[in-house]
Amino acid sequence: MRFFLIAAFMTAVLSAGSGCEKKQADANPFFTVWDTPFGVPPFDKIKNGHYKPAIEKGIADHAAEIDSIVANPDAPSFENVIAALDRSGELLKKAYAAFAQVKAADSNDELQEADLAIAPAVSAHYDDIYLNDRLFEKISAVHEQIGGMALSAEQVRLTEQTYKQFVRAGAQLNARQKERLRDINRELSLLSVRFGNNLLAETRDFTLxxxxxKDISGVPQTVTDAAADKAKEMGMTDKWxxxxxxxxxxxxxxxAENRGLREKLYTGYVKRGNNGNQFDNRQIVNDIIRLRTExxxxMDYPSYAAFVLDDRMAKTPERVxxxxxxxxxPALDTAKRELETLRAIKAKETQDSAFAAWDWRYYAEKVRKSQYNLDQTSLNLYFSLDNVRSGVFQLSNRLWGLTFRPVSVPVYNKECSAYEVLDKDNTHLGVLYFDLYPRDGKRGGAWCGTFREASYGxxxxxxAPIVTIVCNFTRPNGSDPAQLTLDETETLFHEFGHALHKLFSQVRYAGLNRVERDFVELPSQIMENWATEPEMLRLYAKHLVSGEPMPESLIRKIRKSRQFNQGFATTELVAAALSDIDIHTIEDYKPFDPEAFEKEALNDKRGLIGQIEPRYRYPYFNHIFNSGYAAGYYGYLWAEVLDRDAFEAFVESGDIFDKATALSFRKNILERGGTQDGAELYRNxxxxxxxITPMMVKRGLIKPVEPAADSVAAATPVVPQAQ
Structure with a gap:
């Protein structure tokens, strides 16, 4: 159900100042029909004080709709129970979706403080729905009659998923257990908000x-110019x-050639939430794990991971x-070989073989230049933001015939831009926002969200859906357009894949928009494959000054270097996934030191070398403590198995822009939402x-094996059979 997703994304709700709340509520844009283009949120009219009354009224209206479903004297049916429930809560969804996105992308102290006040109320509201005995009786009655009803496949699926989600939310618990579950959910919602607020503060407050x-020697001019601008913004002159x-x-x-300053900056990053101050997250981590384990x-599962994974493709911690x-x-072995190469370079330059985590990127870049003659700063000249965005637009047009037309619509921040997305027959498919630069108040990382999901009236x-892509990319330098790194380029392709998944949705019921967390990254990660394909680079990688296409020699260097530093990259990613699953397979909680737990699990038990940190450490692991990836961070790797194997379908066609393969991917994956289990959708x-072979070959963990002419190499399935 869509409403349980809103409860899971309990990251934000807004509060108004008491003095002007009544006046603002009287003209609340959420209480009127939006006359904006395409029905986008009227951000030019929405004020901070509008969210709280809108969400409060949304809760009240939703509760009244639930009461109406429960009180209906007619025999329970798909239409008067399941469909009615699926349609309910529209005002709450509309207000919450707008605020959740704005709070993540353009937050401030007021919104963060309000989050602490409203999150428990929203949590309690959804508990009231899931733990409503009379409502669950009606759902159960419909569920028991599925075989005797004339329902479509989607209606059967929605009924089954609704019943399953109520059971997983505690509908079958006794009264005492339900009351305890309410307490746990309320506490977890508050802890999640506090974790995120602390992390934002730690990230925002640290400056070097x-x-x-001489201390910025080696750093590219565009970066030092941005650092000088930041210093001026903070009232400092002649500083960076x-x-x-x-x-x-x-x-x-x-x-940066200054090793001491690299250490200071790196340490500031990895110590976030672990500084013994008012923003320390270590106790919050303990409290969240204690409550999740309970x-x-x-819910009669041995661990939180077992509970979560029962509803994912992986099914069990053992499969993860x-x-x-x-x-x-293989990743760690590769990383160790990479380390020896880097250590040798450092020893030759400095007569000191001591090597730390803050040395890795610095000496890896030297290897990239010497072995592949590939200079990242020169490469960036071919990846202006306009070029890269044009590239994903061109790719979408080549594969599916899409057109992206700039439109003028209200935005929540002046840096946002928007496009109308037109299908190949020029029908309206949706609206897509871009918000791409870092600023105070924006959460780190990149994500794709919605102001409105696709649905049917x-x-x-x-x-049509209203979708937003939010990133933290390199800003423009003066009059020059923003130049992206290759990593940032792949990130935009990635998030654009999420956007296409939402834009293409043809699901008729809101409750079937949900897909498994370890499947949801397939549409995004498959797009990354095109970013560095020669045919694609020739389309969009144009020099910032001359406008000339990327030369073939440079394209070959990019292709040749694709497995560069993959031991490091894979090891830090797998380490984070192991940290996540390890902490969520705890069966009997006891207070622990997050740093010591991580060290024992990764360094002592599995041999992680000290020069590599997991991509995220517990005190700033936002994915698992303030988002939907608890016991699910492995999903990026799980989905990479899918995306690499799926991209092979395009390769096997002989044309990476093959329209027939693209249409099949659209019809069987992108349009279908959660109308079937992910494993079934993939096989379709x-x-x-x-x-798993294409993924391991891509990362350089195994060498490709050419099959014999008279045989086909046997596949090694990693994704489980559909249950």
């Missing part, structure tokens, strides 16, 4: 102030300020460990279970 030009936002931090760690036991174990040793007409497209 550099006073001498570097922050923990990736466009500032990553280039400094990659190019919740799992309450099976995948991660397949990757861990009672008149049978499609309601590929005709088989996925093979």
């Amino acid at each position: 102030v550099v006073e001498s030009s 300020v570097f922050t923990l936002s990736p466009p500032s931090m990553i280039p400094f760690l990659t190019y 919740k799992a036991r309450l 460990y099976d995948l991660l174990d397949k990757l861990w040793k 009672t008149d049978g007409k499609r309601i 497209f590929r005709g088989k279970d996925p093979d």
Whole structure:
């Protein structure tokens, strides 16, 4: 159900100041029909004080709709129970969706404080729905009659999923257990908000102030110019300020010759939430794990991971460990070989072989230049933001005939832009926002969200989605357009894949928009494959000054370097996935030191080398403590098995832009939402279970094996058979 997703994404709700709340509520835009283009949120009229009354009224209206379903004297049916429930809560969804996205992308102290007040109310509201005995009786009655009803496949699926989600939300618990579950959910909602607020504060408050030009030696001019602008913004002259936002931090760690300052910046990043101050997240981590473990036991599962994974493609922690174990040793062995190469370079340059985590990116860049003659700063000249965005537009047009037309619509921040998305027959498919630069108040990382999901009205007409892509990319430098790194380029392709998944949706019921967490990254990650394909680079990678296409020699260097540093990249990713699954397979909670737990699990038990940190450490692991990836961070790797195998379908066609293959991917994956289990959807497209081999070959963990002329190499399925 869509409403349970809103409860899961309990990251934000807004509060108004008491003095002007009544006046603002009287003209609340959420209480009127939006006359904006395409029905987008009227951000030019929405004020901070509008969210709280809108969400409160949304809760009240939703509760009244539930009461009406329960009180209906007619015999329970699909239409008066399941469909009615699926349609309910529209005002709450509309208000909450707008606020959740704005709070994540453009937050401030007021919104963060309000989050702490409203989150428990929203949590309690959804508990009132899921734990409503009379409502569950009606759902159960419909569920028991499925075989005797004339229902479509989607209606059967919606009924089954509705029943399953109520059971998983505690509908079958006794009164005492339900009351305890309410308490746990309320506490978890507050802890999640506090975790996120602390992390935002730690990230925002750390700065590296550099006073001498010799201390920025090696750092690209565009980066130092941005650092100088940041210093001026903070009232400093003749100084440079570097922050923990990736466009500032990553280039400094990659190019800065001053090792001591690299250490300071790196340490500031990995110590977030672990500084013994008011923003320390270590106790919050303990409290969240304690409550999640208790919740799992309450739901009759041995661990929180077992509870979560029962509703995912992986099904069990054992299957997750099976995948991660397949990757861990070859990745770590590769990383160790990479380390020896880097250590030798450092020893030659400095006569000191001591090597730390803050040295890795710096010396890896030297290897990239020497072995592949590939200079990242020169490469960036071909990846202006306009070029890359044009590239994903061109790819979408080549594959599916889409057109993207700039439109003027209200935005929540002046840096946002928007496009109308037209299908190949020029019909309206949806609206797509872009919000791409870092700023104070924006959560780190990149994501794709919605202000409105695709759905169908009672008149049978499609309601088009309103989608947003949010990133933290390198800003423009003066009059020059923004230049993206290759990693940022792939990130935009990635998030654009999520957007296409939402834009293409043809699901008729809101409750079937949900897909498994370890399947949801397939549409995004498959798009990354095109980013560095020669045919694609020739389309969009144009020089910032000359406008000339990327030369073939440079394209070959990019292709040749694709497995560069993959031991490091895979190891830090798998390490984070192991950290996540390890902490969520705890069966009997006891207070623990997150740092010691991580060290024992990764360094002592599995041999992680000290020069590599897991991609996220517990005190700033936002994915698992303030988002929907708890016991699910492995999903990026699980989906990579799918995406690499799926991309092979295009390769096997002989044309990576093959329209027939693209249409099959659209019809069987992108349009279908959660109308079937992910494993079934994948087999509908590929005709088989996925093979892990293409993924391991791409990451350089195994060498490709050419099949004999008279045989076909056997696949090694990693994704389980549909249950």
